Amino acid sequence: MGKITFPKDFIWGAATASYQIEGAVNQDGRGESIWDRFSHTPGKVLNGDTGDVACDHYNRYKEDVQLMKELGLKGYRFSVAWPRIYPQGKGQVNQKGLDFYNSLVDELLKAGIEPIVTLYHWDLPQALQDIGGWDNRDVTDYFADYAFKMYDVLGDRVKKWITHNEPWVVAFVGNAFGEHAPGYKDFALAVRITHHLLLSHAKAVQAYRQSGNDDGGQIGITLNLTPVYPDSDSPEDSEAVQFQDGFQNRWFLDPVFKGAYPEDILEFYQEKYNAPVIRPGDMELIADNHIDFLGINYYTRAVVKKGRESGFDSVEHVHPEGKYTEMGWEVYPEGLYDLLMRIHRDYNAPNIYITENGAAFKDDKVVDGIVDDQDRLEYLKSHFEAAYRAIQDGVNLKGYYVWSFMDNFEWAYGYSKRFGIVYVDYETLKRTPKKSALWYRDVIADNGF
Numbered sequence: 001m002g003k004i005t006f007p008k009d010f011i012w013g014a015a016t017a018s019y020q021i022e023g024a025v026n027q028d029g030r031g032e033s034i035w036d037r038f039s040h041t042p043g044k045v046l047n048g049d050t051g052d053v054a055c056d057h058y059n060r061y062k063e064d065v066q067l068m069k070e071l072g073l074k075g076y077r078f079s080v081a082w083p084r085i086y087p088q089g090k091g092q093v094n095q096k097g098l099d100f101y102n103s104l105v106d107e108l109l110k111a112g113i114e115p116i117v118t119l120y121h122w123d124l125p126q127a128l129q130d131i132g133g134w135d136n137r138d139v140t141d142y143f144a145d146y147a148f149k150m151y152d153v154l155g156d157r158v159k160k161w162i163t164h165n166e167p168w169v170v171a172f173v174g175n176a177f178g179e180h181a182p183g184y185k186d187f188a189l190a191v192r193i194t195h196h197l198l199l200s201h202a203k204a205v206q207a208y209r210q211s212g213n214d215d216g217g218q219i220g221i222t223l224n225l226t227p228v229y230p231d232s233d234s235p236e237d238s239e240a241v242q243f244q245d246g247f248q249n250r251w252f253l254d255p256v257f258k259g260a261y262p263e264d265i266l267e268f269y270q271e272k273y274n275a276p277v278i279r280p281g282d283m284e285l286i287a288d289n290h291i292d293f294l295g296i297n298y299y300t301r302a303v304v305k306k307g308r309e310s311g312f313d314s315v316e317h318v319h320p321e322g323k324y325t326e327m328g329w330e331v332y333p334e335g336l337y338d339l340l341m342r343i344h345r346d347y348n349a350p351n352i353y354i355t356e357n358g359a360a361f362k363d364d365k366v367v368d369g370i371v372d373d374q375d376r377l378e379y380l381k382s383h384f385e386a387a388y389r390a391i392q393d394g395v396n397l398k399g400y401y402v403w404s405f406m407d408n409f410e411w412a413y414g415y416s417k418r419f420g421i422v423y424v425d426y427e428t429l430k431r432t433p434k435k436s437a438l439w440y441r442d443v444i445a446d447n448g449f
């Protein structure tokens, strides 16, 4: 592909999340989150790593914003730690928590960087988990109250909001697979939670429309979407694709864009799990609170075939020959093009932002002050090219936030996986831009490559 130039005003950014970078978990009145509890539970996180210190961004945010400015970022996606605002999840507000995010937003605006703020990136106040967490329908109201408070405090300067980050991961990885906080292995619980996450999303959108701060503001949701391909053209493998696509993608896309769950998956869940619990008015609330943009987190594709056991959900993942990242995820930029075209075709999505795309590679070694992460540079270049092709074919893609601005706490993998375009030495907390960051700086300056 020759030189490509992205549309004018395309937002080139980078993304992070509160629990993964902030540290300072006991500073300035922050309450405990489910990830504090989970990471301090022996055996849950590799090497016993926790987010206690992480990148200490809470105390180093001015330095970090200065580095973002030097890289020329147009946008920065971060999340607010609910437990910094409401240490108990509801009730008493923690002013020092609000002060931090106010200062961070002011630093970003001074640096000419547009903030896009995620309200929930997995760090639920533990006090709410103690009353059932997302399985407790009341938490959907506490989330809307927390959202309303953030719109009130930051809404004059923050004009792009994301309600949830990856509700599929929150529900299934945290409550069916047991790999993330709070660590349950109960599929019916996970299905019930998906409904409460979507309900809380709708209530937070409704709160935004009522906040009086939505003038020129946009609100959306970020979904981790995975295009699914069959291992063969057999009818069995097509059925496996249909289930996997419904389980991972359509279960969230359909309610958000069409106001109803996909029939095939809903029927299957009600039959097998007697879930979700949907009350009269729920689907109307979800249907009536439209989003202004869809955030897409894209990492890789899925290739599936019918599994050995019977049933609609009998799916076996296949791992084709090819290049894989340190997470075991296939490098497949074509999947980003196919995904964007599918969302455009099947959901007629309004504006779309890639709210996360990036990779963990072993190529992070500091040699003579340089981190030569050529693998990551090539990963990003190939995915930028796929995004460009989708824009050329009509997709309303308005921005791209690389995951991640800097190496950080990679959930159950702790600090063993590095996704940053900026290297973090966890002994000294020194930040060093990697080769990919210096290349990205030029891409942003030229609005292409």
Ligand SMILES: N=[N+]=NCCCCNC(=O)[C@@H]1[C@H]2[C@H](O)[C@@H](O)[C@H](O)[C@@H](CO)[C@@H]12
Residues within 6 Å of the ligand: 017, 020, 165, 166, 169, 173, 177, 179, 224, 297, 299, 356, 403, 410, 411, 419
């Ligand atoms: N079973 N299983 N699956 C595990 C999770 C699958 C998908 N993981 C993601 O999308 C997470 C997303 C997250 O927003 C960010 O906080 C994470 O740091 C990145 C990198 O991991 C990605």
